[in-house]
Amino acid sequence: MLTSFEENLKTTKRMGNYPFVSMVVNGEYVFEGSKTNKNYTQNLDSQLENFIASQRITKPLIQRRNGIVKHLRKILTNKFKSAKLTSFGSFESGLSLANGDIDLCLEFNGEPPKKVLKKIARMLNEDGMKDVKLISSAKVPIVKFTDTQSLIPVDISVNNNLSIYNTELQKRYCEVDQRVKPFILAVKYWARNRGICDPASGTFSSYAWTLIAINSLQSMEVPILPNLSKQDGSDMVTIQGKKYDVSMDNANSVAPLKADQRTVAELLIMFFTKLTKHWPWNKSVVSVREGKLISRNKKGWQHKKPHADEILKGGENIRLGKHSLPVEDPFDQFHDLSIVLDAEGVYEIRDEVLRAFSLINKCSDWELICEPKYPNLVNNAxxxxxxxxxxxxQDAEIKLELEQFYTNLGLLEKRISARESERNEAIRMSKALRKNAELAKEQTTLSTELRPRRNKINELQSKRDSTNNNYIPVHFIEEELRKVYTNLTDTSDTGIELSFEKEKALFSWFFELQSMHAHAKATRNYHREFLRLVNQQEKSIDHIKNIRREIISVNKLGQHTDFDDLAKRLLVELNPLKKERRQLRREIGRLEAWLRNKQSGNKRSKQYKKPRPKSAKKHGNIAAVKNKVASGDSFSLQDLDVLLKNGGLTGVNSKANQPKPTNKKAKKTKPVLQPHRGKRGKSSKNT
Incomplete structure (x- = not known):
């Protein structure tokens, strides 16, 4: 009956926080059979029925939730183009408590999820939402906040598409048996009120408790729920590059289980009894996918160190080893929902299970079993x-408040305007100083380039001039080369060939010209590079002169970073002021809407309502009187009165001969649209 972490634990100072676990460790807790009797079970079942009735989702609540989703969809899809906001979780599966939260998934592939969530958190703060909190360390990062007006908590995740299929699976399990929904709601309500349904505090999530509840109904000796996970690969989806098998059966497509008459109260008692006496996580993993408990060895999820008892004995606040109380996700087989637990959370869960079992044995009421442990953490209605x-x-009091709000709004607008003006000026000065710094840096860069370039210009000029002194210009050399080449290759008209000496001299001169041409060409390149550098040098000097004219002498004002810091400080001051302004405007709008509704209601009530004309009573049954007259029977004075009021015997006979009116409307003759031959005849045009 002991858990693995209870067997290895000795009493420590920190065990005082877990009185029932301490009783188990000290041998004071009695794991006896349930002392509940039939009367208590019936009483508890009646209390559960009342509890379920109190958690019914009303139409106004649905409208308010839909309004929140609509508002968020508008602002988020405007910010993130091509994004899609989808509702999932308990609100969609029908397993939401009356004060439960709204789970939303934003499908958006433009940026990393954490970056998107940061932007969403900033937007929600600017929109005036309460308690905005970014939880980026979770496997599925989320933004948590509370709607200001309705106080409904909301969670937003990004690209958490698998949760949509998890929601559908939960919904189908609820359709199998009418006891499933109240049973899961009872478990979730108990876990939430007792402070063990908060992943941020190191305990299970609401989704994890739902899976634990479903698995308990699957793994009973007489199961209440079948396994709806098909796992046949018939419905594969790809989410963020990973493939998942989300195939599942419908509630009507599985074979019916053995008939069972146990009530929700009996199932709940069995749930706490099993968790108390047969702690499932000693050797098993909770698996809704398999429809039963599976062994840790088969799953490969052995409890990694450090264990909860080791952390508690050591007194150090270190991370709990993986797979402490493993709960497998139905579709993501590698995701263990116990990854969020810490050592204290494990002991708190165990302590609350022991407490619930002890109270049930004492025939305690459901209200006491679910008494809020941390009232400030329970969501308000x-x-x-x-x-x-x-x-x-009174209207006068509301108008006085409205006038005061307008006064406060005017003062607030002045404060905001002054700070915005100061911030804009700081930004302007920061930009000017930053531009100054950039210009000064550019001037320094240009100045450092002037001297090396001047040296290069002088070097090129020297090479060019020295070469020009030794060689004639290139165009003269090229012209002489053409002449020599012509003399060497052309045949004379007289037929006299060049002598050997003459030809030898021409060839010698040709080769010398070629050598001179190469040096002269290099001289020309030196000159061109010289001109290019001179031109570049002149442009740099002109640019430096322009920079010196543009630079503002603001050295006494400080650096641009000083004004950046000032702008940031002013923005920090502006954000709460703008938030206060939004709240004032909303309150003003609310008061004005109330006054308008009240005035329009008074006008409607004062309007004269024209009474409806009383319909004349039908005078007797004319058909019966008509039959008497036709058959020759006697009739009374009342029958005679009916005849007189309906036109006498003539009126009766005329009405009797009239055909009975029918309610059928006369059929309109439709024009013939099919082609047909017209009648031959003289046309007015042809006459």
Missing amino acids: PQLDLFEDLRNK
Whole structure:
């Protein structure tokens, strides 16, 4: 009956936080059979029915939630183009508590999820949402916040598409048996009120408790739920580059289980009894995918060190080893939902299970079993009536408040305007100083280039001049080369050939000209490079002169970083002021809406309502009187009165002969649209 971490644990100072676990360790906790009787079970079942009725999702709550989703969809899709916002979780599966949260998934592939969530958190803060918190360290990072007006908590994740299929699976399990939904709601309500349904605090998530509850109904001796996970690869999806098998059966497509008459209360008692006496995580893994508990060895999820008892004994706040209380995700077989647990969370879960079992044995009420352990952490009831605080106030009092709000708004606008003006001036000065710094840097760069370039110019000029002194220009050499080449290759008209000496002299002169041509060509290149560098040098000097004219003498004002810091400080001051302005505007709008609604309601109530004309009573049954007249029977004075009021015997006979009116409308003759031969005849045009 002991858990693995209870067997190895000795009493420490920190065990005082877990009284029932301490009793187990000290041998004081009695794992006896349930002392519950039939009367208590019936009473508990009645209490659970009342509890489920109190958690019913009303139409105003649905409208308020849909309004929040619509508002968020508008602002998020405007910010992130081509994005899609989808609702999932308990609200969609029907397993939401009355004060449960809204789970939303933003499908967007433009940027990394964490970067997107940072932007969303900033947007929500600017929009005036409460308690905005970015949890980026989780496997699925989320932004948590609370809607200001309705106090409904909301979680937003990015590209968490697999959760949509998890929601559908939960919904189908609820359709199998009508006891499933109240059973899961009871487990979630107990876990939330007892402070063990908060991943941020090192305990299970609401989704994990849902899977634990479903698995408990699957793994009972007489199962309540079948396994709806098909695992046949018939429905494969790819999410963020990974493939998942999301195939599942419908509630009606599986073979029916053995008939079972156990109530929700009995199932709940069995749930706590099993968790207390047969702690499933000693050797097993909770697997909804398999429809039963599977061994740690088969799954390969042995509890990694350090264990919870080792951390608690050591007194160090270190991370708990993986797979402490493993719960497998139905579609992501490598995801263990116990990854969020810490050592204290493990002991707190165990302590609350022991407490619930002990209270059930004492026949305690459901209210005591689920008594909030941390009342400040339990979500408040949603605020559905926006005018609740105004209904008992006089119009004069509301108008006075409205006037005060307008006054406060005017003062706030002045403060915001002054700070925005100061911030804009700081930004302008920062830009000017930054430009100054850039110009000064550019001037320094240009100045450092002037001297080496001047040296290069002088060097090229010297080479060019020395070469020009020794060689004639290139065009003269090229002209002489053409002449010599012509003399060597052309045949004379007289037929006299060049002598050997003459030809030898021409060849010698030709080779010398070629050598001179190469040096003269190099001289020409020196000259061109010289001109290019001189031109570049002149442009740099002109640019430096322009920079000196543009640079503002603001050295006494400080550096641009000083004004950047000032702009940041002013922005930090502006954000709460703008948030306060939004709240004032919303409150003003709320008060004005209330006054408008009240005035329009008074006008409607004062309007004269024209009474409807009373329909004349039908005088007797004319058909019966008509039959009497036709058959010759006697009739009374009342029958005679009916005849007189309906035109006498003539009227009766005329009405009797009239055909009975029918409610059928006369059919309109449709024009013939099919082609047909017209009648031959003289046309007015032909006459």
